[in-house]
Amino acid sequence: xxxxxxxxxxxxLGYNSHPAVHHLTGSIRSGSLTAVVGANGSGKSTLMKGxxxxxxxxxxxxxxTSGKRVAYLPQQSELDRSFPARVVDLVSLGLWxxxxxxxxxxxxxxxxxxxxxxxxxxEGFEKRAIDTLSGGQLQRAxxxxxxVQDADLILLDxxxxxxxxxxVGDLIKLIQRWHGENRTVxxxxxxxxxxxxxxxxTLLLAxxxxxxxxxREVLRPENLLRAxxxxxxxxxxxxxxxxxxxxxxxxxxAHGHDEHHHHDHGEVHDHPDHESGPRAA
Amino acid sequence: MYDFLIAPFVEFGxxxxxxxxxxxxxxxxxxxxxxxxxxxxxxxxxxxxxxxLPGAAAGFLLYGLQIVPMxxxxxxxxxxxxxxxxxxxxxxxxxxxxxxxxxxxxxxxxGVLIVSLRGSSVDLMHVLFGTVLALNDxxxxxxxxxxxxxxxxxxxxxxxxxxxCLDPLFLRSVxxxxxxxxxxxxxxxxxxxxxxxxxxxxxxxxxxxxLPAAAARFWTARVExxxxxxxxxxxxxxxxxxxxxxxxxxPSGPAIILSAGAIxxxxxxxxxxxxxxxxxxxxxxxxx
Numbered sequence: 244x245x246x247x248x249x250x251x252x253x254x255x256l257g258y259n260s261h262p263a264v265h266h267l268t269g270s271i272r273s274g275s276l277t278a279v280v281g282a283n284g285s286g287k288s289t290l291m292k293g294x295x296x297x298x299x300x301x302x303x304x305x306x307x308t309s310g311k312r313v314a315y316l317p318q319q320s321e322l323d324r325s326f327p328a329r330v331v332d333l334v335s336l337g338l339w340x341x342x343x344x345x346x347x348x349x350x351x352x353x354x355x356x357x358x359x360x361x362x363x364x365x366e367g368f369e370k371r372a373i374d375t376l377s378g379g380q381l382q383r384a385x386x387x388x389x390x391v392q393d394a395d396l397i398l399l400d401x402x403x404x405x406x407x408x409x410x411v412g413d414l415i416k417l418i419q420r421w422h423g424e425n426r427t428v429x430x431x432x433x434x435x436x437x438x439x440x441x442x443x444x445t446l447l448l449a450x451x452x453x454x455x456x457x458x459r460e461v462l463r464p465e466n467l468l469r470a471x472x473x474x475x476x477x478x479x480x481x482x483x484x485x486x487x488x489x490x491x492x493x494x495x496x497a498h499g500h501d502e503h504h505h506h507d508h509g510e511v512h513d514h515p516d517h518e519s520g521p522r523a524a
Numbered sequence: 525m526y527d528f529l530i531a532p533f534v535e536f537g538x539x540x541x542x543x544x545x546x547x548x549x550x551x552x553x554x555x556x557x558x559x560x561x562x563x564x565x566x567x568x569x570x571x572x573x574x575x576x577l578p579g580a581a582a583g584f585l586l587y588g589l590q591i592v593p594m595x596x597x598x599x600x601x602x603x604x605x606x607x608x609x610x611x612x613x614x615x616x617x618x619x620x621x622x623x624x625x626x627x628x629x630x631x632x633x634x635g636v637l638i639v640s641l642r643g644s645s646v647d648l649m650h651v652l653f654g655t656v657l658a659l660n661d662x663x664x665x666x667x668x669x670x671x672x673x674x675x676x677x678x679x680x681x682x683x684x685x686x687x688x689c690l691d692p693l694f695l696r697s698v699x700x701x702x703x704x705x706x707x708x709x710x711x712x713x714x715x716x717x718x719x720x721x722x723x724x725x726x727x728x729x730x731x732x733x734x735l736p737a738a739a740a741r742f743w744t745a746r747v748e749x750x751x752x753x754x755x756x757x758x759x760x761x762x763x764x765x766x767x768x769x770x771x772x773x774x775p776s777g778p779a780i781i782l783s784a785g786a787i788x789x790x791x792x793x794x795x796x797x798x799x800x801x802x803x804x805x806x807x808x809x810x811x812x
Contacts, residue, residue, distance in 0.1 A: 295697045313697070321693040326562060327745045328690055336687055339698045344684055372745050392698075 248273040248311055248396055248427040249294060253303035255484075256286070256293040261477040262301065262484070263289035265451040273308075273395075274425040276418070278438040278458065281448035281470055287431045288318050290448065291400045294429075307396060311427075312340055314394035316385055318401045318431070324374045330384050331369040334359060337391030359390035364413060379410045386417055397421055399430045403437070415441055435462060449473035532770045538657050542766055545659045545667050545723050546780060550732055550758030552671030553716040555678055555751040557737030559709065562689050562747070566734055568620070571628035572710075573717050573730040575605035577635030577652075580721060585638055591662045595718050598726070602714030605631050610710055614703060654725030656766070656776045663722045670719035674712055681705055686747060724777040731781035732758055739788040742795025757787050 247270040256264040264286035271277060279287045292298040293305050295315045307313060314337075322333075334356050338348060360366055363383040368376075376384065382402065389397060399418070403411050419441065421428050432438050438445060438458060445461040447454045449470040454461040533539050560569050579601025583593035609627045613620035659667075678685070684705045687695040695702045713733075720729025736757035740750045765780030772779075793799050 297693070297696055315694075315697040317693055317697075320691065322691045323689060326690045327741075327747055327750065328686070329746070332686075333690065336691060336694060339683075339687065339695075343699075344701065345680065388694075 246273045247271065248275075248308050249429075250306045250308070251303070252306075254293065254300055254305045255302040256289050256298055256305075257301050260301070261481075262286075263450065264293065264448070265484075266303070267452055268303075269452070269455060271396075271427060271429065273427055274422070275444055276422040276428045276442055277430070277444040277446055278442035279429055279431045279446045279448060280433070280435065280438060280462075281453075282473070284450075285448045285470070285473065286450050287448055288400050291315065291317070291398050291429070291431065294396075294398060311395040312392070313396045313398065314389045314392040315398045316389055316400060316402055318404070320385070322373075322381075322385075324376075324381075326373070328373050329369065330360070330365065330371050330373060330376070331356060333373055333384055334387045334391055337388035337393075340392055340394070355391055355393075356387075359387040360384075362390055362417065363387045379406050382406050383410065383413070386414060390417070394426070396427045397429070399428070401431050401433070403432060403434065411437070435467075438462065528771070529767065532767065538659075539766060539770065541659045541664060542656045542723075542776065543762065545664055546656055546732070546762035546766070547759055548664075548667045548671045549716070549720050549723060549729075550736070550755055550762055552674035552712075553720060553729075553733040554736045554754035554758040556674060556709075556712050556716050557733035557735075558740065558747070558751050558754050559685060559689065560713065560734065561737045561741060563709075565620075566738070568624055569713060569717070569730045569733050571609075571624045572602055572606065572713055573721075573726050574635075575628040575631040576602040576714065576718055576721065577726050578631050578638055579635075580718075580726060581635045581638040585641060591660065591666060591722055595666060595722070598718040598721060599714065601631060601635075602718060603711065606710040606714055607707065610707055614706075652725050652727050653775070654721055654723050654728065654777050656723040656780070657769075659723060667719050667723070670715050674716060677708065677712060681708060685709060724780065728777045728781050731784060732761070735781065735784035735788050736761065739784070739791040739795075742791040742798045745797070757784065761787060 249271040251267045251269055254264060254267040255262050263284075267290070279290065281287050289298065293300060294307065295313060297315075335348065335352075337359070338352050338356070342348060342352065357366070357369065360369060363386050365380065365383050365387060368380070368384070373381065373384070382405075386402070389399075402414060406414070415437075418428055418430065430442070432442075439462060442458050444456065445454075445458040446452060447461050447466055447470050450473055453470045453473075454463075454466040533543055557569065560566055576598035579597035579599065580594045581597070582601075583590070583595070583597030587593040605624075605627045609620060609624040612618055612623035612627075616623075681701075684695065684699070684701045688702055688705050688709075692702055716733060717726070717729050720732060723729070724732060736754040737750075739757050740753040743753055744750050761780055761784035764783040766776060768774060768783065769776035769779040791798060795801070
């Protein structure tokens with residue numbers, strides 16, 4: 244695990260004591276390209292938020308290897324499109340990790356911004372107000388911002404939503420370029436064909452990890468079926484998840500294994516005598 | 525022309541002081557107003573203006589009409605309300621509009637209660653509407669300090685403020701400055717309202733903050749020029765308001781704010797992004 248970029252140890256993330264990601268253990272290798280798939284409500288976005296640190300874990304830990312810079316493109320951006328900013332202002336936000344609050348934006352910085360705009364096919368859009376961009380153009384601009392961030396770990400949450408086929412192709416090329424530059428990339432995606440074609444590794448989530456490893460192994464019909472069968476709803480009367488007896492920590496192996504942490508949370512419903520920890524369903 | 529525009533400021537010391545005080549106020553308050561507007565917190569300024577009343581009133585009750593105790597009192601009340609409302613919205617399910625309304629109403633009622641302990645409604649009028657024509661040295665120094673501090677803080681935190689307005693989630697993913705910047709900004713709002721209440725009163729000081737900013741929005745699509753333009757509008761309103769007040773013997777505070785209001789209404793109609801330019805010139809379009 245020397246080259247792990249990201250490590251999960253019995254990570255549970257969620258809201259109001261209901262878990263959305265349940266007991267995830269494993270690691271993401273540096274330079275890997277991983278798709279995160281699963282049904283709606285299976286915890287994909289929550290996992291991304293947990294990695295960035297916007298959401299604090301309810302249990303367990305999630306560690307980004309120190310020195311690794313993280314770039315995050317959320318599914319639901321809180322971007323205020325009515326704010327009077329130009330495309331170049333939006334993309335220049337990506338300079339923050341390098342320049343921070345007060346650092347001058349140098350000529351190279353400005354060049355990196357225009358190169359990024361060129362790379363996403365938005366040259367000539369520098370001075371356009373962001374409220375005049377189409378959905379796909381805005382998504383390209385946000386990709387340009389990720390480019391400028393020059394991060395080691397790149398997290399993209401459903402970047403292909405509401406984007407036309409040509410743009411998807413362009414964005415995939417960018418992702419492959421990052422992969423080629425030995426950056427670690429995690430992408431939440433729904434299109435399994437796309438995942439099969441372009442992503443070497445896949446994490447299949449259904450609140451708990453269903454399968455994790457080589458894409459063609461993970462996306463086998465039986466895994467997909469199991470992922471689909473999970474109960475999306477929260478139950479207020481769900482029993483408390485038992486504070487772990489330690490075996491979760493025992494298998495903190497590197498990724499590549501099917502079925503990382505299997506202690507049958509589906510069946511915990513039958514034992515309503517657990518007292519603490521996150522809820523099981 | 526000279527008699528009308530220049531002479532009042534040359535001949536009378538109180539007019540010079542009023543002009544200097546109100547221009548310095550505009551210098552700090554107008555850019556703050558631009559950010560208030562862009563953060564969709566325009567009414568927050570209004571709420572904060574009500575919120576500083578009990579503090580100013582308590583100072584007034586204890587020390588009479590003196591700038592320093594009233595200012596400190598207003599500052600304390602404003603900071604309590606800003607922090608309280610900000611904390612409720614950041615750490616609970618309630619949004620800032622609701623928590624701000626709750627806190628300022630409590631504060632306002634308390635303020636009216638305190639003023640009424642002292643007695644006459646003339647006093648209340650004074651705290652509510654101020655007197656720009658009676659600015660003393662203490663008040664001018666205070667206003668100068670406040671606008672200087674405001675400009676310095678804006679310059680330092682500019683990038684974070686813009687990022688926090690434009691894409692708060694992004695800022696949170698790259699920096700921990702998001703929440704501190706929000707509170708620093710609320711602090712600036714309180715500071716500028718307190719600076720303005722001696723001149724314009726607690727209720728009207730927010731007018732010099734919001735009206736020029738709202739007017740500037742109709743002329744430009746970028747933040748930096750918007751701030752500069754807001755200050756220009758603010759400055760013009762101050763000069764125009766003081767002149768009108770002098771020549772027509774009208775109260776100066778409302779005259780300044782009404783001048784700003786006139787600029788706002790004109791901007792709605794004639795601004796480059798105003799009604800005439802966006803609605804009525806639409807009969808032609810380009811090929812691409």
